[in-house]
Amino acid sequence: MLRTSTRLYRPVCARTYATGAPPHALVFLEHRKGTIESGSLSALTAAQQLGGQVSALVIGSSEHVGGVVEQAKKLKGLTSVLHSTSPQYAEPLPEIVTPLLKKLLSDSSFTHVVSATSSFGKSLLPRVSANLDVPTVSDVTSVEHDASNDSTIFTRPVYAGNAISTVSAPSSIPIKFFTVRGTAFAAAPTEEGSNAEAKAVEPVQVDDCPTEHIKTTIAKSDRPDLSVASRVVSGGRALKDAKTFESTLYPLADVLGAAVGASRAAVDSGYADNSLQVGQTGKVVAPELYMALGISGAIQHLAGMKDSKLIVAVNKDPDAPIFQVADVGLVADLFEVVPQLVEQLKK
Ligand code: FAD
Numbered sequence: 341m342l343r344t345s346t347r348l349y350r351p352v353c354a355r356t357y358a359t360g361a362p363p364h365a366l367v368f369l370e371h372r373k374g375t376i377e378s379g380s381l382s383a384l385t386a387a388q389q390l391g392g393q394v395s396a397l398v399i400g401s402s403e404h405v406g407g408v409v410e411q412a413k414k415l416k417g418l419t420s421v422l423h424s425t426s427p428q429y430a431e432p433l434p435e436i437v438t439p440l441l442k443k444l445l446s447d448s449s450f451t452h453v454v455s456a457t458s459s460f461g462k463s464l465l466p467r468v469s470a471n472l473d474v475p476t477v478s479d480v481t482s483v484e485h486d487a488s489n490d491s492t493i494f495t496r497p498v499y500a501g502n503a504i505s506t507v508s509a510p511s512s513i514p515i516k517f518f519t520v521r522g523t524a525f526a527a528a529p530t531e532e533g534s535n536a537e538a539k540a541v542e543p544v545q546v547d548d549c550p551t552e553h554i555k556t557t558i559a560k561s562d563r564p565d566l567s568v569a570s571r572v573v574s575g576g577r578a579l580k581d582a583k584t585f586e587s588t589l590y591p592l593a594d595v596l597g598a599a600v601g602a603s604r605a606a607v608d609s610g611y612a613d614n615s616l617q618v619g620q621t622g623k624v625v626a627p628e629l630y631m632a633l634g635i636s637g638a639i640q641h642l643a644g645m646k647d648s649k650l651i652v653a654v655n656k657d658p659d660a661p662i663f664q665v666a667d668v669g670l671v672a673d674l675f676e677v678v679p680q681l682v683e684q685l686k687k
Pocket of ligand 1: 575576577578602603604605606617618619620621622623633634635636637638639640641644654655656657660672673674675
């Protein structure tokens, strides 16, 4: 595996801050209608690895914030849960949350700001960090803080996962911003007896936001969530059309209790919803079992699944690159293999 190394520098015009403080991370906790997102729980675990205090920030409408705060208070290793309630935070936009986070950071002594590598986190953190003339390190897979020189070392995959970059953020970067790859850290568990302190924070009203939330559409499915499923059955361009994709893959997914995934070619051809795409520009998954059916194994697809524990590939082409990462490979026609597999698994 290729390794690269980067040291972050602050521009000369950057403001100065006191350094040398013990780490105190602020983790932005995303939730959907009152349930904390698993990626945010992984971000909490990453923050705990800094070896200092960890606080969480929860925002939302009055309908949901109370319940999320109660869940968060019970999480292992959390010192405090800051919460802010406003109708503006019901379907929050990064533009609307930015002033709140900026204010919080100017009024407190947080050394690290952490979020999941979600669409929201990837938009929110750089908005705030740029304002402080410091970068955001994205998609972090390991983190270590050296208290002796106040520096934090991150690793993150680059070049579609073909190289690992080590990024050093020295003490001259007083607040270190990073987003966390969910599959690289276990979700923070709840702990009997945990009772983090809850503190209300005044919302910051934004009257001139250039963007507006219109609607959120959630793809409904009775299947396990692709991002966290322990088994994934994925199909590629070979599945021909949406009807064949469904009639071939879904019985196998059902019998395995698996989530369904797709290559980008399958998504672009209209066989599967965009939310099912696995890869560099889709979801990154690391299930116990990943079945790649009629998927060639382009590097952009591998970037999203090659950390899976057991990879099973079925492809007609013996030279398909997917076989280079597969633990079990079958050179065969998937339309013959999959129905037989379903029959056998049902027995
Ligand atoms: P193909 O490459 O066409 O492969 C189909 C495979 O099916 C072939 O290997 C063939 O041998 C096999 N096959 C055909 N018939 C059968 C059969 N009956 N039985 C068994 N095997 C059969 N791709 C992603 O998947 N995810 C991403 O996130 C992603 N991001 C990208 C980002 C960028 C910037 C770019 C440039 C590309 C990205 N891609 C992504 C696209 C990627 O490069 C490939 O084009 C794509 O993954 C190919 O999908 P596929 O394997 O389904 O199709």
